[in-house]
Amino acid sequence: MSDLPLDQVKTLLAVVDEQSFDAAAAVLHVTPSAVSQRVKALEQRTGRVLLLRTKPIQLTASGQVLVRFARSLAQLEQDALAELGLGAAGTRTLSIAVNADSLATWFLPALTGIAEDQDVCFDLQREDEDHTATLLREGLVMAAVTASPQPVQGCTSHRLGRMRYRAMASPGFIARHLADAPLTATLPAAPVIVFDRKDDLQDRFLRALTRRRTFTMVRHHIPASESFADAVAAGLGWGMVPELQAGPRGDALVDLAPDRPVDVPLHWQQWKLDSPALAAVAEAVARAAKESLR
Amino acid sequence: MSDLPLDQVKTLLAVVDEQSFDAAAAVLHVTPSAVSQRVKALEQRTGRVLLLRTKPIQLTASGQVLVRFARSLAQLEQDALAELGLGAAGTRTLSIAVNADSLATWFLPALTGIAEDQDVCFDLQREDEDHTATLLREGLVMAAVTASPQPVQGCTSHRLGRMRYRAMASPGFIARHLADAPLTATLPAAPVIVFDRKDDLQDRFLRALTRRRTFTMVRHHIPASESFADAVAAGLGWGMVPELQAGPRGDALVDLAPDRPVDVPLHWQQWKLDSPALAAVAEAVARAAKESLR
Numbered sequence A, B: 001m002s003d004l005p006l007d008q009v010k011t012l013l014a015v016v017d018e019q020s021f022d023a024a025a026a027v028l029h030v031t032p033s034a035v036s037q038r039v040k041a042l043e044q045r046t047g048r049v050l051l052l053r054t055k056p057i058q059l060t061a062s063g064q065v066l067v068r069f070a071r072s073l074a075q076l077e078q079d080a081l082a083e084l085g086l087g088a089a090g091t092r093t094l095s096i097a098v099n100a101d102s103l104a105t106w107f108l109p110a111l112t113g114i115a116e117d118q119d120v121c122f123d124l125q126r127e128d129e130d131h132t133a134t135l136l137r138e139g140l141v142m143a144a145v146t147a148s149p150q151p152v153q154g155c156t157s158h159r160l161g162r163m164r165y166r167a168m169a170s171p172g173f174i175a176r177h178l179a180d181a182p183l184t185a186t187l188p189a190a191p192v193i194v195f196d197r198k199d200d201l202q203d204r205f206l207r208a209l210t211r212r213r214t215f216t217m218v219r220h221h222i223p224a225s226e227s228f229a230d231a232v233a234a235g236l237g238w239g240m241v242p243e244l245q246a247g248p249r250g251d252a253l254v255d256l257a258p259d260r261p262v263d264v265p266l267h268w269q270q271w272k273l274d275s276p277a278l279a280a281v282a283e284a285v286a287r288a289a290k291e292s293l294r
Helices: A006-018 A023-026 A034-046 A061-081 A100-104 A107-112 A116-120 A133-136 A171-178 A183-189 A202-212 A226-232 A243-252 A274-294 B006-018 B020-027 B033-045 B063-084 B098-114 B116-120 B132-137 B173-176 B183-189 B200-209 B225-233 B243-252 B276-293
Strands: A093-098 A120-126 A143-146 A155-169 A192-194 A219-221 A241-242 A262-271 B090-100 B122-128 B143-146 B155-171 B192-194 B219-221 B239-242 B262-271
Touching: A006 A023, A006 A034, A006 A061, A006 A116, A023 A034, A034 A061, A061 A093, A061 A262, A061 A274, A061 B006, A093 A100, A093 A133, A100 A107, A100 A120, A100 A226, A100 A243, A100 B225, A107 A116, A107 A274, A107 B192, A107 B225, A116 A120, A120 B020, A120 B116, A133 A143, A133 A262, A143 A192, A143 A274, A155 A171, A155 A202, A155 A243, A155 A274, A171 A183, A183 A202, A183 B033, A192 A226, A192 A241, A202 A241, A202 A262, A202 B183, A226 A241, A226 A243, A226 B225, A241 A243, A262 A274, B006 B020, B006 B033, B006 B063, B006 B183, B020 B033, B033 B063, B063 B090, B063 B262, B063 B276, B090 B098, B090 B132, B090 B225, B098 B122, B098 B225, B098 B243, B098 B276, B116 B122, B132 B143, B132 B173, B132 B262, B143 B276, B155 B173, B155 B243, B155 B276, B173 B183, B183 B200, B192 B200, B192 B225, B192 B239, B200 B239, B225 B239, B225 B243
Parallel strands: A093 A120, A093 A143, A120 B219, A192 A219, A219 B122, B090 B122, B090 B143, B192 B219
Antiparallel strands: A143 A262, A155 A241, A155 A262, B143 B262, B155 B239, B155 B262
């Protein structure tokens, strides 16, 4: 197999991005049947199953390789057109994975400045910082804010800084649940708020505090960053709140253990691509991180 | 088949909730191999494939029926134990699907008041209001804020009110993109912010404004409610912002079409279950909606 039919590769990319054959067809201005035929033809040519026709559609390992290739290709093509002054629609899409707390605090201002300069549009995907690298590996994004410093294959990795979290609760919650005994005794039994099932910050804090392994308290799941901090301030439970979010809430949040902050190191990983737009974003993100992170 | 082995049914529920056999094993205090055997035994007993061992794990239609049954069972069991004063761990889990904008505005205060009274913990899942009913149907949640008034099978449906959105942009964005001609000419070409690929509010507004069907402007995807409003205020694009979020941002947001608000009717759907905890939540949600929605 000496080359890959580019229309078929781009069709695969559209199916993954739009999450259905019908939607991909609409974007590509062809029929859903043509989309299906192109993907099948690409599978026959490569001799591999590329995606599972489940809902949501899932890429196989071979499909991930081709989608990463397709996304790099699209970026290079867009950059070349822009350089030639031919980027008519002007929409170079930069798909970036970012953790919810970064998105809610320091990350967004980095993007707003450069969108118009660089003529790009941002396709942000929100994911736990321990799992953004997976999106990078699977070719679903071309850059990511990750917890891991280990570069994903084909990517570069740069340190952004540490995001500091503090165990916090409302004054009313402390009076109800934490006032009668030391924190090591009361906190493991008090209601806790966690972001989602991937969020282990609260458990990590408790393990370090108590040297115990497992905890069976009431757990609320609040999967939105601002709402999480609001719920802690409203007294629904205690939780690990980013310092950057705690400040604006003033006295509604009390630091339960001022000498025990939890720092989450964050890194910027991106594909090795000679793309001016991606480089501009990387620079703006590094600058914003330097201002807000430790 | 006269009855279902309840330990197997509960194991299936744990696998779905924890999203892996290993995590389900940890929660149930058994080995991963025991979890796998129980699910297989349940599949043999029912003669159906119940879940696809993909990542994320996916339920088949038969699996969905059993998970709904398992969740109802768990709720009834917890209620009975609580009535007998035996709800030791005290954790009746209420899993609820809610759209991001409701979660960011009026929904959370409804929950904080009753968590301690009712001794429940909340497992919130964030999903587009057009798709929350699907989570209800698939048995992944027991109640949901939905756009559709049509009750999912086995559920009741009550109207909550209308959430009002307004097409908004920053003063700087208006000067750069919208000042030279009427909105019908400028807006379809101006950069827009959408929440994610399920969010069609912006397109609906444009279709009503222009009577055209498709649009090819720069689209940014910002999948977090507060960040979405922040990005509009920062001038990244225009977007449909909930009135409830626009107020606090003052002059940073300008209403582009005061005579063209878009109202999204919201409904509360829940399983037909005689559960005091679920009833208390439904009542609190209805009360909060009455205060904040139209």
